[in-house]
Structure formats: C-alpha cells, structure tokens
Amino acid sequence: MKATFKTVAMATMLLAGSPALAACLQQEAENNNTEAKANPGLCSGQVVNGSIGSSTDADWFSFDTTNTGDISISLSHGTSADFDFYLYRSSGSYILSGQSSSRPETGIYRAATAGKHFIKVARYSGTGSYGLTVTFNGSASGGTTPPTSCSYGVRPAKPSNQTSYLLGGSADVCPALTSGQGALLLMGGGTDVDAAFSNRVGPQIKAGNIVVLRAAGTDAYNTYLQGLTGAASVETLIVDTVTKANSAYVEWAIKSAEAVFIAGGDQSAYLNAWQGTLVQTALKHVYDKGGVVGGTSAGDHVLSQHVYDPDGVSGAVSAEVVTDYCHNTINISSNFLSFPQLANTLNDTHFRQRDRMGRSAVFQAKLGSSGRVIAVSEATSLFVTADGQGIVDGTNEVYVLRADAQTQYTQTSCGQPVVIKDLLRFKLLPGESYNLLSNSTTVTPIRISIDGRNTAFYTPVSPY
Numbered sequence: 001m002k003a004t005f006k007t008v009a010m011a012t013m014l015l016a017g018s019p020a021l022a023a024c025l026q027q028e029a030e031n032n033n034t035e036a037k038a039n040p041g042l043c044s045g046q047v048v049n050g051s052i053g054s055s056t057d058a059d060w061f062s063f064d065t066t067n068t069g070d071i072s073i074s075l076s077h078g079t080s081a082d083f084d085f086y087l088y089r090s091s092g093s094y095i096l097s098g099q100s101s102s103r104p105e106t107g108i109y110r111a112a113t114a115g116k117h118f119i120k121v122a123r124y125s126g127t128g129s130y131g132l133t134v135t136f137n138g139s140a141s142g143g144t145t146p147p148t149s150c151s152y153g154v155r156p157a158k159p160s161n162q163t164s165y166l167l168g169g170s171a172d173v174c175p176a177l178t179s180g181q182g183a184l185l186l187m188g189g190g191t192d193v194d195a196a197f198s199n200r201v202g203p204q205i206k207a208g209n210i211v212v213l214r215a216a217g218t219d220a221y222n223t224y225l226q227g228l229t230g231a232a233s234v235e236t237l238i239v240d241t242v243t244k245a246n247s248a249y250v251e252w253a254i255k256s257a258e259a260v261f262i263a264g265g266d267q268s269a270y271l272n273a274w275q276g277t278l279v280q281t282a283l284k285h286v287y288d289k290g291g292v293v294g295g296t297s298a299g300d301h302v303l304s305q306h307v308y309d310p311d312g313v314s315g316a317v318s319a320e321v322v323t324d325y326c327h328n329t330i331n332i333s334s335n336f337l338s339f340p341q342l343a344n345t346l347n348d349t350h351f352r353q354r355d356r357m358g359r360s361a362v363f364q365a366k367l368g369s370s371g372r373v374i375a376v377s378e379a380t381s382l383f384v385t386a387d388g389q390g391i392v393d394g395t396n397e398v399y400v401l402r403a404d405a406q407t408q409y410t411q412t413s414c415g416q417p418v419v420i421k422d423l424l425r426f427k428l429l430p431g432e433s434y435n436l437l438s439n440s441t442t443v444t445p446i447r448i449s450i451d452g453r454n455t456a457f458y459t460p461v462s463p464y
Contacts, residue, residue, distance in 0.1 A: 012303070023425065026230055028059050035088070035118055039060040042119075042232070044136050047168040049227050051129045053085060058122040064115065066138035071112045073119065074133045076104040076167040079125030087116040099124070103219075112136070119320060129223050131167045133233075151419045152256040156248040164253075165219030167226055168209075168233030172184040172256040175206035177290030181222045181386045184287070184303060184339060185294025186398075189264055190378030192296060193394040194228055200383040200393070201259055201292050202229035208258025208291070212236040212280070212443060213299075221261065231259070240269065245277035254282035259292040262299030268311040270302050275336050283337060293339075297349050300376060302336055304347040309333040318358025322452035323450070325362065326414035332366055341384050341436040348375040351399060357463045361420055364401045365412050372439075373401040388437025392428045399464075400426040400434055406447070417452030425463060 024043030028050030032039045038060035042048060049218075050059050065071065075085045075098055085105055087096040095112075098105030114137070121132060152172055158164065167385055183204055185196060210231045212221045215238065224233040235253055239245050254260055262270065274280055287293045293303065301307055308316065309331050316329040332346065346367060348360045360373045376382055380394035392398050402424050411419035426445045429436055434441040449459040 010192050015356055025061070025233050028061075030322075032060050033058050035060050035120075038118055043461070044138060044169055045133065045169040045232070045339070047131045047133045047226060047232060049129065049131055049223075052081070052121070052123045052127050054127065059129075061119045061121075061132070061134075063117055063119075063134060063136065063138050064138055065112060065117060067114050067381050068111055069109060069137035069317045070135075071117065072106075072108045072135040073098065073108075073169075074104045074166075075121060075130060077130040077223065079129045079218070081128045081130075082124040083126075083130055084122055084124055085132070086120045086122070088120070089113075090116045090118070091412055094120075103165075113269045114138075129227065131223060131226055133169045152252055156252050156262075158249045158431070159244070159247055159439060160171065161405070162247065162249055163238040163335040165222060165236040166233060167219070167222040168231065170233070173208055173232040175208045175258060177206070177208075177258060179288065179290050181290045182287035182339075183292045183293055183386065184384040185261070185381060186300045186303060186347060186374065186376050186384065186390075187294065187296035187349075187381040188300065188376030188394075188396070188398075189297035193379065193381040195226060195393045196381040196383055197228040200391075201294070202231075204290075205231065205258035207232055208383070209456070210234045210259045211253050212259065212261050213254075213261055213270075214238060214263040215240040215265055215273060217265065221263060225261065229259075239279060240273055242273055242277055245279040247278075251278040251282050253278065255285045257286055257291065259294070260286050262295030262302065264297030264299055267298040267301040268297060268309050269309060269383055271307065271309055271333055271336055272311070274302075275333075280336060287339060292461060293337075300347050300349050303335060303339065304342040304345045304374070305338060306344070306346040306363075307333045307336060307370070308346060308348065309364060316359045318355050319457075321362050322358045322418045322450055322457050324414070324452075325365070325412050325416060325418050327362075328361065330366070331357075332363065341356065341386075341388050341390075342374070344370055345372045345374055345436075350378055350397065351375040354379045357399075357425075357448070358450060358457060360399075360401055361448070362418050362425055364403070364423065365409050365418065365420055368460055369403045369407065369409075371402070373399075375399040375401065382428075383436075384436055388435040389398060389433055390436055391433045392430050394430055395424065397430075397464075398428040398434075400424075400428070400441075418450055419452065420450045422447040422449060427464070
C-alpha cells in the first residue's frame, strides 16, 4: 500500500541569478532535477506540461507569491503512472504534498506567506506526461495571472452523478475571440490529427479552455489536447443522459470554453442524450462567439445538419444498402446542430478504410439533388473557417459527394436496388481545400455511378 507520508530531508538552497522569463512557463525544460536548477516562471493558473522519463527523474519549479494567501496545486497524469507533488518554501522540508493515488493530485496550503516557493514533481510509479497547475497570489516575472472569470459567472456546483476530468485550472480564462468567426473541425476517426489541433485549433482559441464531450470513456484526450494547443484547461465531461445534458454545470463548462471536441463513440447515444437540451444550445454558443466545435468519428457525424443515426440497428454497409433504397440500416436524423457550412449536409467517417462510398451515395440521394455528403477518411481532418474554407490535414483524404444537372437518380424506390448515375466525387488530399459555402475548389472531380443490381456496383470499379 502506498504510504501516506514520505520523509524528505532538504538542505537550504537558494535559487540565484535565474533569468526572468518574458512569459508564463508552459513547458518543463530539462535539466531541472534539483531545486538549484528549478524552472522559474510559473504563472498563477497557467498549466505547465512536463514528463517523468525514468525512476531517477524529478522536476523542480519555482514561483513567487506577492501577498499572503492560499496556494492551490493540481497535478494531472495518465492512468499508467502515479506522480506526486511537494511544495516547499525557500528553505526547510515540504509544507504540502500530494501523495495519494488520485488523478489529479490536488492540495491547498492555506494562507501561505509571501515569497519564493518551490514545487517538486516526482514519480511513485510509472513514467509519462503530466500537467501541473498552481494558483497563488502573484505571477512570474513578466507573466500575467489569467483572469478568474468572464461573463459566465461562478462555475456551478457539480452534480454528484456527473463524471468529469479536469486538467489545468478551474477558472474560466478569457481570450479575445472574434464573434461570428467560429470554426469547425471534422475528423475521420482512427488516429487523431496532431496538426489540426496544433496548427488550426490552437491559434483559434488563444490558450483558452477546451471541453471534451462523450457519453462514455476516459480522460484520454486531456493531456493530448493541452499539449498540442496550449489550452489553459481541458475538461472531459461524460454526458450520457438528458438530465446531465440539461445541468447548469455542463452548460457552464461548454459555454465558457473556447473549443469543444466531441469524441468518438455512438452518434445515436449523443443524439438521444443531447438533442433539444442545453448541450445543443451551448455548442452553438461556442461557435457563435468565435470558438471551435469539432469531433471525430461519431463526434464528426453529429456536426452536420443531417446525421446518419443507426439508433440500435446494425451499421449501414455499402454492399447491403445499395440493394435497397430503404434498407433497414438507413436512418437519418436532423434538428440537432445547425452550422452554415454544413447546411443540407451529412457527414461520414472512416470512409475509404471501411468502403463507405456506396452508403454515402445512397445518403446523398436521400438528401436530394441539393444535398451533400462530406466524408473523411481515417487519420485525416477538415478544418472549416467561418467563410466556408475547409483545409485538409492528416495522411489520407476527404471526399465531397454532390449532384449537378448531369446527375441522374435512376432508381430510388423502397425495395429496389439503387441506381445513381454521374454523381460528382471530389477527392481532397492534405493541403487541398474546398469552400463549403460556395462549393468551390480547384480540385477537379470525377463522376461515379452506383448500380445495386450488380455485385460490382461501382463505376469506375474503384471510386476512391
């Protein structure tokens, strides 16, 4: 069993001659294995990302409090490790520690005197990355203390049945976003696209707060997203009922965030729990104020105006749905989210890897000649700005399916094989773009046809 206390002897050592930082420390810098080599520049409420790489590794940090007041510490880390923190004054043994197996490790030292303080992060077991947040009266030289509130009031009390995982400060930071300039992130499932978060989401949210929404799962996105975006905090919320989706806590967390990312899972579970609730209006609020709303796999599906919604039946498979225009695995729902770029659109994911061209062609026919499918392959994303411009990141491709005057819906009757001729298919590779408001792109499309009467139902044989 893990000990409650550990005896630590520490000689009196002063940090002298450390250069002042021009900004708040956000990333641990080695070698900081001793107090004398402590990283300076911790700002109140600013998360610092670091890692413990071996049994002998320990990370030291320093900060100055300007007035007597509480020092609050939160140390988050992954499930495969157990890390501890120790708070020291400039001399003597530690005055506060977090040595439990909790995630995050938290603690508050009441009415700490003004002056220099040190924090050591060390391993009890395992290795990996962590996020350290210290809140205190003061800031690092040259740094600024993040604001503690914006226009959303105080964070409501969390309901006892609400599961959440918070990495970083609990305060709402307030970067200046541009109202009406929201963005969307459509991710195709499988491996997440680092560049989409670091190059697209990060600059858009300006070190704001991120919320991860899911109906089941863990906090696996927290450290990952914070590391790529520099977000002040990442909070994962498990929202699996209408009651939770209508709670003041969930609404506050979403509305005060600068980005919301909907994890993979089951889009039907999301619709059943979130449609018509405060989650729905809060997501639109984030977009309207200039934030980012995104999702991967099921989280991507629910962003479009029309949503493929299996809701308890088997997933739609191309080879099956092309044999019957009203196949029992086809169900399309609407009236959840409404973003201008995704009007009269249905999103599909895991696209080329799971051969979903046939089913998406049928989906497109269901929407009608003005409807459109945006289909993203795995390890790929489409980041769409308010002007409609979508840019592809990742390793595979994004497809757009839509009709024009040449397209023919030759046979679209229930109980009959689907026959569609000359549907436009755009294939967008990484770095290429497509404007979803104007349907304009420099990419030249091909035409594909579907004939569900045949075993080989694609023309051309490989429509990808």
